[in-house]
Amino acid sequence: MLDICLLGTGGMMPLPYRWLTSMMARCCGSSLLIDCGEGTQIALKEKGWSPKPIDIICFTHYHADHISGLPGLLLTMGNAERTEPLIMVGPKGLERVVGALRTIAPELPFPIQYIELTEKREQLKLGPYEITAFKVNHNIVCYGYTLHIPRTGKFNLEQALSCGIPKPFWNRLQKGEIVEAEGKTYTPDMVLGAPRRGIKVTYCTDTRPTAAIEEEAAGADLFICEGMYGEKGKEAKAREYRHMTFYEAAKLARGADVKELWLTHYSPSLTYPEEYMNDVRSIFPRAIAAKDGRTAELQFEEE
């Protein structure tokens, strides 16, 4: 139902076998990318996922390791003869930053629509995605994102019968349509129970831990969070550069009670992130030191 791939897991610079942090989601034929550093399109190619259906690109912030891969990706999407509009979401200044990068990718066969974030928290509904952008705490303006795939309530036969809804309309109402017939208006809630639990993924990098992250990630099926440092004694460095340690990420995951934590955005000096995972799991057991290309196929819960 919602495919997630963490295309890369590196921070600051791409390394052999570790591309820069970027995540792609696929749902109902529409793809969404978060961040696009140098080499993201190679990571995408390695994964075997196509850039052509990317309808939305969200940027956390405008440090080069999160956006410098954009012009090349746009050219590739153009060469694939994409014509549908592409929506970009990012902190204030998006159009100016992308405009500057577009100097080297000026002619594209598709239009770009910009959504610039200015509030502390903003909610958008784009294609199948309900997106919440929330400000985090980095050394420049930076946002985290939650993707939510909503799920409607179950069809309620008794309710449909007792409301006297004509049977030929049931299917359309179940799909969320409003039906008007013979002067009456039928709405989906007349045949559906309460909305069911959807799918939720929260992604945040680059940031210090904040209370807002814990709130926004609450109960997520998957929480992808930066972990710049695993080695002990790096707490001061993490504070200074406004990043976090593996252990700080694990505490956020524990506080938010997520189903799974994937660490990402490793410092280039960190060669074996797995080395530290025993200590991380003593804080939050369902933690994974993600590697490039890690994928999850998230489904709606069984009834």
Ligand SMILES: [Zn+2]
């Ligand atoms: Zn970064």
Ligand SMILES: [Zn+2]
């Ligand atoms: Zn940064």
